[in-house]
Amino acid sequence: xxxxQATPPPAAPPLLLEQxxxxxxxxxxxxxxxxxxxxxxxxxxxxxxxxxxxxxALTGLANRRSFELALAREVDRVARSGEPALLLMLDIDHFKxxxxxxxxxxxxxxxxxxxxxLVDSVxxxxxxxxxxGEEFAIILPNCAAAxxxxxxxxxxxxxxxxxxxxxxxxxxxDVTISIGGAFAPQWxxxxxxxxxERADQQLYRAKALGRNLVQLEEGAASLVSSEERQALFDTxxxxxxxxx
Amino acid sequence: xxxxxxxxxxxxxVTSGKGGVGKTFVAANLxxxxxxxxxxxxxxxxxxxxxxxxxxxxxFPKITLHDVFTGRCALDEAxxxxxxxxxxxxxxxxxxxxxxxxxxxxxxxxQVVAEVATRFDRVLLDTGAGISDVVLYTVSLADEVLVxxxxxxxxxxxxxxxxxxLAVTQGRRELRLLVNQVRRAGEGRSVHAQLQQVLDRYVVPxxxxxxxxxxxxxxxxxxxxxxxxxxxxxLLQAMPGAAASQALVGVATRLSDAAS
Numbered sequence: 001x002x003x004x005q006a007t008p009p010p011a012a013p014p015l016l017l018e019q020x021x022x023x024x025x026x027x028x029x030x031x032x033x034x035x036x037x038x039x040x041x042x043x044x045x046x047x048x049x050x051x052x053x054x055x056x057a058l059t060g061l062a063n064r065r066s067f068e069l070a071l072a073r074e075v076d077r078v079a080r081s082g083e084p085a086l087l088l089m090l091d092i093d094h095f096k097x098x099x100x101x102x103x104x105x106x107x108x109x110x111x112x113x114x115x116x117x118l119v120d121s122v123x124x125x126x127x128x129x130x131x132x133g134e135e136f137a138i139i140l141p142n143c144a145a146a147x148x149x150x151x152x153x154x155x156x157x158x159x160x161x162x163x164x165x166x167x168x169x170x171x172x173x174d175v176t177i178s179i180g181g182a183f184a185p186q187w188x189x190x191x192x193x194x195x196x197e198r199a200d201q202q203l204y205r206a207k208a209l210g211r212n213l214v215q216l217e218e219g220a221a222s223l224v225s226s227e228e229r230q231a232l233f234d235t236x237x238x239x240x241x242x243x244x
Numbered sequence: 245x246x247x248x249x250x251x252x253x254x255x256x257x258v259t260s261g262k263g264g265v266g267k268t269f270v271a272a273n274l275x276x277x278x279x280x281x282x283x284x285x286x287x288x289x290x291x292x293x294x295x296x297x298x299x300x301x302x303x304f305p306k307i308t309l310h311d312v313f314t315g316r317c318a319l320d321e322a323x324x325x326x327x328x329x330x331x332x333x334x335x336x337x338x339x340x341x342x343x344x345x346x347x348x349x350x351x352x353x354x355q356v357v358a359e360v361a362t363r364f365d366r367v368l369l370d371t372g373a374g375i376s377d378v379v380l381y382t383v384s385l386a387d388e389v390l391v392x393x394x395x396x397x398x399x400x401x402x403x404x405x406x407x408x409x410l411a412v413t414q415g416r417r418e419l420r421l422l423v424n425q426v427r428r429a430g431e432g433r434s435v436h437a438q439l440q441q442v443l444d445r446y447v448v449p450x451x452x453x454x455x456x457x458x459x460x461x462x463x464x465x466x467x468x469x470x471x472x473x474x475x476x477x478x479l480l481q482a483m484p485g486a487a488a489s490q491a492l493v494g495v496a497t498r499l500s501d502a503a504s
Binding site: 232 | 262375397398400401404405408409438441445446
């Protein structure tokens with residue numbers, strides 16, 4: 001096959017900038033302030049574009065791209081710091097039915113409503129992402145194994161209790177999600193792909209067991225129980241008057 | 245087979261649970277101290293995914309373990325002299341593909357360790373941070389295990405978890421402990437006592453057997469260490485008189501005596 005012709009240098013930059021500005025305007029973001037074309041103006045424009053390209057257009061959550069970046073960072077961090085982290089994979093139950101029965105606009109409303117419920121049920125430091133059609137993921141850094149089930153259950157209930165007024169004539173559509181979770185156990189170096197795979201397996205289990213359920217990987221819980229941890233430090237003479 | 249060829253090195257894994265406790269620093273300087281005592285020592289950088297022994301020793305290796313694994317180079321070519329009179333086998337940084345254990349990697353590591361064991365008196369396996377399958381497998385190749393910890397709570401917890409995992413999954417009943425960065429003399433002893441006590445209470449009952457953590461020694465916090473690390477020099481060479489240097493020589497002497 002013939003090599004494609006080298007593309008000519010991009011046309012006048014202002015044209016691309018115009019497109020960038022249109023993208024921003026379309027997403028409801030303000031145009032950069034200051035003198036057009038100046039460095040601060042360009043920086044603001046780039047910042048806005050970065051933000052735009054890391055978000056899911058429909059829900060405003062982190063998109064798959066930024067989820068993958070954040071996941072890789074978290075894997076590194078966990079291996080070095082020893083802080084446990086939890087990954088939840090979530091999937092809206094019977095989403096196709098909502099679409100089929102009430103139409104795609106209703107489906108979009110459900111996605112947005114679930115997104116809001118997810119964000120509202122976790123800490124600001126947690127990353128909530130939309131990673132596929134009706135698939136979401138949450139990365140919870142520094143989440144102790146003992147709290148994993150509680151957090152995941154809170155997320156599940158929050159969605160269950162947030163009906164979406166997307167049915168005919170504004171009636172409520174009941175929405176539930178299934179959640180699978182896996183810890184990146186303390187000090188264990190894993191790979192992002194492996195971590196997602198483990199959480200996904202739990203999600204399949206939650207689906208198979210009847211949906212609207214949380215399933216967390218067992219055995220990956222902390223190696224050290226809170227009782228052992230307490231015993232390690234309760235009477236430790238080294239931690240009193242250490243600054244002497 | 246000649247007697248010399250049949251002789252087998254003592255293989256000691258140096259591990260820590262958590263990163264950042266000075267594990268590689270300890271391995272390198274311990275190797276230098278052991279070399280001074282007349283031992284032929286090799287340090288194998290088994291932190292395959294995130295190697296840093298080369299950084300600690302300021303080496304820029306052209307040939308690494310990766311080349312041996314891929315068959316590009318012979319093992320002999322990859323064994324390099326390090327400052328301090330010992331030898332190193334470096335992993336080279338960024339071998340991300342080795343962050344997960346595969347049957348091939350298992351075999352390659354095992355072969356390399358078996359091979360070097362015939363050529364040295366002692367082999368130190370500087371494992372990666374964390375208790376990954378790669379780390380656990382590397383440790384399983386060793387005759388003995390040295391756990392490096394600091395008096396920090398997270399490090400103590402990690403050391404405890406490491407000992408627990410190794411006792412349960414590898415049947416280890418005797419492990420050594422080195423407490424790094426102690427702020428006062430005797431702090432290592434109290435860290436050790438606490439660990440042993442909690443192990444006796446929570447782990448030993450599940451084993452129906454004794455589990456002994458031997459305190460090999462403690463190394464004090466010493467500004468000389470930071471200086472040497474920043475200058476990428478061996479502490480033992482840069483500042484042999486520093487308190488931390490002397491402590492490491494003491495540790496090496498105990499190790500060497502225990503072996504003979």
